[in-house]
Amino acid sequence: MDQNDSYIGEAPAFLVEDLQDGPLNGLELKNGTCKTTTTVGDKTYVTVGAGDGTLSIDVQIFDRSLGEWVHPTVLGTKPLSCKGHSAVLCKNRILVLKKGSKSDDQIWFLEVVAWSKGVIGNAEKPIVISGPSGVGKGTLISMLMKEFPSMFGFSVSHTTRAPRNMEKDGVHYHFTEKSVMEKEIKNGKFLEFASVHGNLYGTSVEAVEVVADAGKRCILDIDVQGAKSVRASSLEAIFIFVCPPSMEELEKRLRDRGTETEEQILKRLRNAKAEIEQGTSSNIFDFMLYNDKLEESYEKLKKLLGLDGFVAASPKSAAPREINLPVDHSVSKIDDKIIISSGLEKEPKNLIMLDVSSLKGGAPGRTRGLDFQVIGASLDLHC
Ligand SMILES: Nc1nc2c(ncn2[C@@H]2O[C@H](COP(=O)(O)OP(=O)(O)O)[C@@H](O)[C@H]2O)c(=O)[nH]1
Numbered sequence: 596m597d598q599n600d601s602y603i604g605e606a607p608a609f610l611v612e613d614l615q616d617g618p619l620n621g622l623e624l625k626n627g628t629c630k631t632t633t634t635v636g637d638k639t640y641v642t643v644g645a646g647d648g649t650l651s652i653d654v655q656i657f658d659r660s661l662g663e664w665v666h667p668t669v670l671g672t673k674p675l676s677c678k679g680h681s682a683v684l685c686k687n688r689i690l691v692l693k694k695g696s697k698s699d700d701q702i703w704f705l706e707v708v709a710w711s712k713g714v715i716g717n718a719e720k721p722i723v724i725s726g727p728s729g730v731g732k733g734t735l736i737s738m739l740m741k742e743f744p745s746m747f748g749f750s751v752s753h754t755t756r757a758p759r760n761m762e763k764d765g766v767h768y769h770f771t772e773k774s775v776m777e778k779e780i781k782n783g784k785f786l787e788f789a790s791v792h793g794n795l796y797g798t799s800v801e802a803v804e805v806v807a808d809a810g811k812r813c814i815l816d817i818d819v820q821g822a823k824s825v826r827a828s829s830l831e832a833i834f835i836f837v838c839p840p841s842m843e844e845l846e847k848r849l850r851d852r853g854t855e856t857e858e859q860i861l862k863r864l865r866n867a868k869a870e871i872e873q874g875t876s877s878n879i880f881d882f883m884l885y886n887d888k889l890e891e892s893y894e895k896l897k898k899l900l901g902l903d904g905f906v907a908a909s910p911k912s913a914a915p916r917e918i919n920l921p922v923d924h925s926v927s928k929i930d931d932k933i934i935i936s937s938g939l940e941k942e943p944k945n946l947i948m949l950d951v952s953s954l955k956g957g958a959p960g961r962t963r964g965l966d967f968q969v970i971g972a973s974l975d976l977h978c
């Protein structure tokens with residue numbers, strides 16, 4: 596087997612020799628340019644990349660107390676292939692710097708053991724909107740997205756229910772077979788999922804990441820069980836519960852929408868009572884929004900989100916700053932600062948100082964709150 600061809604669970608002899616020499620935090624192994632080791636307690640995490648840029652980064656764990664390799668289940672979306680990588684331990688997570696990758700794909704965190712992409716700066720909290728079927732969640736969200744298209748993005752859920760006439764796969768939902776979705780749930784694809792009105796619904800980690808990566812604030816339309824799961828997750832969000840003015844009005848809206856069978860309407864109305872009870876009595880939600888007169892409710896929603904008086908055409912907040920990571924580099928750590936220096940001896944030393952003191956969020960999702968400073972002139976910095 597080639598030295599770059601090791602798989603999780605298989606321990607090439609040279610690697611074991613390297614590992615038994617003692618902790619090698621963040622150093623690249625002498626025998627394998629694309630493997631890095633980081634020791635956390637008894638375990639040495641070996642991140643294995645490919646030198647030829649064709650394989651993605653894998654994780655192997657060597658349990659030093661047992662002298663054995665452990666087979667890890669690694670959650671989260673894996674980083675794509677790169678031309679090698681560096682690794683350094685910080686704040687109980689392993690910071691992985693990818694070489695030769697796009698500027699928005701260079702920094703990753705391996706959170707023992709789940710991947711989360713490192714993003715410079717802070718994004719606004721996602722918004723979770725819940726409420727009974729027919730109360731007007733979709734209508735209010737559409738109004739918001741229409742008025743502020745560059746500010747908000749919709750988290751496209753997966754569901755096993757059949758599409759309605761006007762619904763498009765990948766836009767309103769990812770319409771999925773039950774067996775496929777159950778398998779994906781087991782594989783850790785979902786941030787949350789629930790059985791609602793007899794069908795499975797779930798928010799994939801990717802659905803939220805895609806919106807955040809586009810620099811937009813994510814809106815999730817999910818039921819109360821889903822909101823409860825998100826509350827318990829690492830995703831920090833604002834939770835809004837939409838209430839109908841009365842059960843009669845809710846029934847009227849559901850019937851007038853004309854998208855459900857009589858059986859489905861009755862099921863949704865039965866479930867609405869429990870949802871309203873839970874939504875209004877639990878501590879899950881930060882705000883209650885009574886959707887009586889639509890225009891008034893929409894104005895209230897904008898106010899909750901600090902958008903009243905906001906001019907939609909005004910320029911977006913400053914674009915995120917990007918690091919231009921030198922392909923050849925070495926990494927060291929002083930307190931909460933990671934020092935990345937250009938590895939080329941002939942070139943003047945260029946330093947990037949990555950500040951990890953304000954890290955927020957994490958797997959599954961994105962680790963935010965990174966800041967950096969460039970010390971040295973010749974590194975390209977896109978601002
Ligand atoms: N937990 C969870 N609930 C979801 C998700 N997507 C949609 N829902 C909820 O499922 C319920 C039914 O949605 P849908 O079939 O589109 O019907 P509608 O609410 O009448 O438009 C609603 O309460 C949605 O908020 C999801 O990803 N997770």
Ligand SMILES: Nc1ncnc2c1ncn2[C@@H]1O[C@H](COP(=O)(O)OP(=O)(O)O)[C@@H](O)[C@H]1O
Pocket residue numbers: 726727728729730731732733734735848849851852886887888889890892
């Ligand atoms: N404030 C309101 N007053 C009257 N009808 C409304 C109001 N809000 C929404 N509707 C209508 O009620 C129906 C259900 O709204 P919808 O947004 O699909 O609900 P949900 O997404 O919560 O299931 C739609 O036909 C919509 O046009």
